Amino acid sequence: MEWKLFAHLRDAAGGDSVSVDVDPDATVEEALAALVEAEPALRAELFEDGALADHIRLLVDGEDAFAAREGLETEVRADTELALFPPVSGG
Secondary structure, three states: OEEEEOOHHHHHHOOOEEEOOOOOOOEHHHHHHHHHHHOOOHHHHHEEOOEEOOOOEEEEOOEEOOOOOOHHHOEOOOOOEEEEEOOOOOO
16 A cells, blocks of 8 residues: 655655555555654654544545545555645645
8 A cells, every 4th residue: 555645745755656555454554654754854844742643634545534534544555646735835
């Protein structure tokens, strides 16, 4: 399974995507744990007080994991597209 990373998250991981191995019946939470295990530098960028930071947007197949899905409990498959976005500003 592949995570797509954007902005400074891409810089912290050293690339715009990270492949992780998870069980076939995994959840987003397990895939996120595998991502941080593969790229430990992301932990400080993604988590506050042990939880996913409020300002991080997590997409599952292009949909907000918390608004349109079941949050971290959303089930994923090998072909699920996962993406993380930090806050973006500009004009």
